[in-house]
Amino acid sequence: MYRSDLISPNAVSAGAMVGVTDERGKLLGTALYSGSSQIAIRMISRHLIDNLPGLLRERIQAAISYRERIVRDTDAYRLVFSEADFLPGLIVDRYNDLLSVQVLTQAMDAEPVRHVIVSELRERLKPESIAERVDPRIRDLEQLPARTSGLIQGEKSSTIISMNGVRFHYEALEGQKTGAFLDQRENYAAAAQYAYGEALDVFCYQGGFALHLAQSCSSITGVDSSRPALEMAERNAALNNREIEWIKANAFDLLRDYAASGQRYDTIVLDPPAFAKGKQNLETALRGYKELNLRALKMLRPGGVLVTCCCSYHVDPAEFLSVVADAARDIHRNIRILENRGQAKDHPNLLNVPETAYLKCLICVYN
Numbered sequence: 001m002y003r004s005d006l007i008s009p010n011a012v013s014a015g016a017m018v019g020v021t022d023e024r025g026k027l028l029g030t031a032l033y034s035g036s037s038q039i040a041i042r043m044i045s046r047h048l049i050d051n052l053p054g055l056l057r058e059r060i061q062a063a064i065s066y067r068e069r070i071v072r073d074t075d076a077y078r079l080v081f082s083e084a085d086f087l088p089g090l091i092v093d094r095y096n097d098l099l100s101v102q103v104l105t106q107a108m109d110a111e112p113v114r115h116v117i118v119s120e121l122r123e124r125l126k127p128e129s130i131a132e133r134v135d136p137r138i139r140d141l142e143q144l145p146a147r148t149s150g151l152i153q154g155e156k157s158s159t160i161i162s163m164n165g166v167r168f169h170y171e172a173l174e175g176q177k178t179g180a181f182l183d184q185r186e187n188y189a190a191a192a193q194y195a196y197g198e199a200l201d202v203f204c205y206q207g208g209f210a211l212h213l214a215q216s217c218s219s220i221t222g223v224d225s226s227r228p229a230l231e232m233a234e235r236n237a238a239l240n241n242r243e244i245e246w247i248k249a250n251a252f253d254l255l256r257d258y259a260a261s262g263q264r265y266d267t268i269v270l271d272p273p274a275f276a277k278g279k280q281n282l283e284t285a286l287r288g289y290k291e292l293n294l295r296a297l298k299m300l301r302p303g304g305v306l307v308t309c310c311c312s313y314h315v316d317p318a319e320f321l322s323v324v325a326d327a328a329r330d331i332h333r334n335i336r337i338l339e340n341r342g343q344a345k346d347h348p349n350l351l352n353v354p355e356t357a358y359l360k361c362l363i364c365v366y367n
Helices: 052-070 110-125 136-141 182-194 208-213 228-240 251-260 279-297 317-330
Strands: 017-021 027-033 041-045 076-081 090-095 098-103 129-132 150-153 158-163 164-171 195-201 219-223 245-248 263-271 302-309 335-341 360-364
Touching: 017 041, 052 076, 052 090, 052 110, 052 302, 076 158, 076 182, 090 110, 098 110, 110 129, 110 150, 164 208, 164 228, 182 208, 182 302, 182 335, 182 360, 195 208, 195 279, 208 219, 208 228, 208 263, 219 228, 219 251, 228 245, 251 279, 263 279, 279 302, 279 317, 317 335, 317 360
Parallel strands: 098 129, 195 219, 195 263, 219 245, 263 302
Antiparallel strands: 017 027, 027 041, 076 090, 090 098, 129 150, 158 164, 302 360, 335 360
16 A cells, blocks of 8 residues: 555554554554555555564465475475565575575564564575575665675575576576576476577576577577676576577667568567566557567568567556567568466466566467
8 A cells, every 4th residue: 555545654663563444444454564665554464463473484384385386397486475475575585405585675674574584484494595685776765774685594605406407507696686587487498398490589698598498499599788697698508518609789789680681580589677667667668579579570480489578567468469469560470379478376476466467478479
């Protein structure tokens, strides 16, 4: 609930657990309060709660149990996904024998709460190490004291993970977000089912799609603007005994030049970062997504496969479909949707919390 929706928030201390009622005094439940964010309260229960540590332990165990039921073919997955696991402001990822924690709100950053989270994770999962990944921008917005990313338990900061039989190096204190894009894990496997021939993976990061496509493609080229990401991608290729060409380049420039020069591929993957960080960026983002898809479609051979993704929450699924359709129409291509996918199941999507559904992944064939 936004600060503008509240009637009397001034007397509440930052990070407090509060009871929430409507104008008539009817109880709506218990929430965690932020004294600085525009999202002032995040609901944590429909009931009054007087034992937050007990509730946290219960919710963490429930999140672990859910993953035990639905996660397959990997030792790297999201354990706690904030509101989607009824633990707003907390992200926990598992990478084999390491855990990565990210705290996003005042309530979750309180020392007693942090102690409960770390002790419960340690007791339930017995990791070699627990790392904390810090997003300085979020901490500024929440007016939290500055922290640096680092180990909060143990000494081990690197390991090897496996997704769908493909192995990757993982560095707990390096890379974007918590270190890898686990939400694409099931899409990696799905794309590999259709990919063939000569493949181009654009915005390849550390080689997630490329290494999965290598199982069925005759040649792979991965493109990214980050040299450190490509260096890790090369290490991952060596780990899996794969020969992949990595190119450091701006994706828009490369696609424009390749399309103009008549370069053609049988499979193309587009997995760009979020172009729309807010509603104010939406129109610019839609133009960017359209340009990427138009260039890629120009480069596909007949019968070719396009895997195109969008992780911008502010671009809804219908808008993304429309963008891809408009790109195809502009260059007189007919494309057939093979699969319309979202994030992996360890990133749950709550029906009544639309913000938990953000990733779009279309697998298409050019006819």
